Amino acid sequence: MSILVADGLTHWFGRELALEGVDLVLDTGEHMAVLGDNGAGKTTLLRILATALHPTAGRLQLAGLDAFRERRRLRHYLGYVAHAPGLYPALTAAENLEFFCDLQDVNRSRAAEVLETVGLTPFASKRADQLSRGMQQRLAIGRAILHEPKLLFFDEPDASLGADAGDLLAGIMQGRTVVLATHDHALANRLCPRTLVLRHGRSLGTATHLRVVK
Amino acid sequence: MNPVRVAVAVLRKDLRSEWRTRELVPALAQFVILALLIGNFGFQIDSRNAASIAPGILWLALVFAGLVAFGRAFAAEREQASLEAMLMTPASPVAVFAGKAMAAFGLLVLCEAVMLPALSLFFGTPLSIGVIAAVLLASVGMAALGCLFAAMVARVRARELLLPLLTLPLWIPFIIAGGSALQSAMGLPGNYQEAVGLLIDFDILFIVLTSLAARFVLDE
Numbered sequence: 001m002s003i004l005v006a007d008g009l010t011h012w013f014g015r016e017l018a019l020e021g022v023d024l025v026l027d028t029g030e031h032m033a034v035l036g037d038n039g040a041g042k043t044t045l046l047r048i049l050a051t052a053l054h055p056t057a058g059r060l061q062l063a064g065l066d067a068f069r070e071r072r073r074l075r076h077y078l079g080y081v082a083h084a085p086g087l088y089p090a091l092t093a094a095e096n097l098e099f100f101c102d103l104q105d106v107n108r109s110r111a112a113e114v115l116e117t118v119g120l121t122p123f124a125s126k127r128a129d130q131l132s133r134g135m136q137q138r139l140a141i142g143r144a145i146l147h148e149p150k151l152l153f154f155d156e157p158d159a160s161l162g163a164d165a166g167d168l169l170a171g172i173m174q175g176r177t178v179v180l181a182t183h184d185h186a187l188a189n190r191l192c193p194r195t196l197v198l199r200h201g202r203s204l205g206t207a208t209h210l211r212v213v214k
Numbered sequence: 215m216n217p218v219r220v221a222v223a224v225l226r227k228d229l230r231s232e233w234r235t236r237e238l239v240p241a242l243a244q245f246v247i248l249a250l251l252i253g254n255f256g257f258q259i260d261s262r263n264a265a266s267i268a269p270g271i272l273w274l275a276l277v278f279a280g281l282v283a284f285g286r287a288f289a290a291e292r293e294q295a296s297l298e299a300m301l302m303t304p305a306s307p308v309a310v311f312a313g314k315a316m317a318a319f320g321l322l323v324l325c326e327a328v329m330l331p332a333l334s335l336f337f338g339t340p341l342s343i344g345v346i347a348a349v350l351l352a353s354v355g356m357a358a359l360g361c362l363f364a365a366m367v368a369r370v371r372a373r374e375l376l377l378p379l380l381t382l383p384l385w386i387p388f389i390i391a392g393g394s395a396l397q398s399a400m401g402l403p404g405n406y407q408e409a410v411g412l413l414i415d416f417d418i419l420f421i422v423l424t425s426l427a428a429r430f431v432l433d434e
Contacts (some may be wrong), residue, residue: 075304088296090234102223103303105215
């Protein structure tokens with residue numbers, strides 16, 4: 001069953017075309033990587049799919065619902081890790097997650113579970129601005145899975161995660177539908193059976209990663 | 215989704231962040247003391263004219279302190295890219311806005327806690343319940359409006375310029391009614407009850423209007 005159906009997603013930033021007519025269908029539980037050079041439109045596509053950005057044209061259905069009309073309702077089902085961690089620097093790792101537990105309407109005890117999942121339990125009482133970039137990224141990933149979303153959108157989550165990025169992401173992606181934008185072809189190949197390649201905002205089509213590499 | 219839980223969480227988060235960083239309140243408190251000091255030396259203050267001059271200086275200091283406090287409320291969220299994360303949750307934008315406005319109001323009240331005794335000290339004006347009530351009532355509506363415009367301009371590069379241009383004209387009713395209430399509370403002729411009633415009416419009006427508008431401002 002298709003959980004994500006995108007039809008002709010197009011986005012202009014002023015006079016600049018960032019994304020042009022991207023079509024996409026994703027089945028429940030499927031993992032898809034989005035590859036492309038800098039400026040190819042990966043972040044724009046991810047932000048549209050995560051309903052953080054309204055496209056100039058095109059339609060998007062998530063879990064059978066119109067993604068922009070039912071945006072608030074859908075946010076129970078989706079998690080988004082943006083390029084910047086977007087944490088509160090003066091709050092501790094645990095406080096950052098507890099704050100988002102309140103916003104997601106989940107029990108605050110979930111914060112401790114998530115800290116364990118992303119390997120930050122020993123740093124729970126450390127302020128976010130005292131964590132390394134990789135730890136901040138782990139915390140941002142933790143924040144995205146607090147409410148156990150069915151759909152996950154990762155915008156280059158591996159950028160500063162370190163050597164075990166693949167293992168961490170593989171564990172989190174299990175049982176979820178995931179779209180992962182990355183520059184790392186090896187990671188995409190390992191985690192995602194399907195790949196979408198973008199160039200200058202246009203889709204060059206989806207394929208299995210091996211075919212794309214060839 | 216409980217909007218009260220969301221608003222309280224946002225309020226607590228903002229106040230906790232300010233308590234840990236102490237970025238805003240000490241600077242604003244210093245600013246209002248300096249503004250009062252300049253006012254004290256700039257005017258020939260005596261016991262006859264203090265009650266008519268002091269409210270004007272108080273509102274001037276408060277307006278500029280408020281612009282800084284409300285501007286930071288959303289600018290900091292934008293700079294650290296946390297506003298998007300917050301708005302990506304199912305939490306109601308109105309509840310998020312209410313939490314931010316309450317936190318900004320709280321920070322302004324902390325400044326007022328420094329400013330009102332200082333005003334009394336420098337100008338010899340009474341520090342009565344009437345004075346405190348008038349300042350607090352005006353601050354409620356000013357916080358609601360200030361936060362709405364701060365949210366609106368946070369994504370704009372020239373936000374420091376735009377925020378006063380948008381906010382100051384709509385703060386004028388609070389300054390007129392608040393000034394009148396303060397002068398009455400300081401012993402000048404005037405109807406204190408009427409001025410305070412007007413402040414309450416403005417508070418209700420602008421809280422309702424900003425709550426309705428917040429959804430559209432924060433959603434996009």
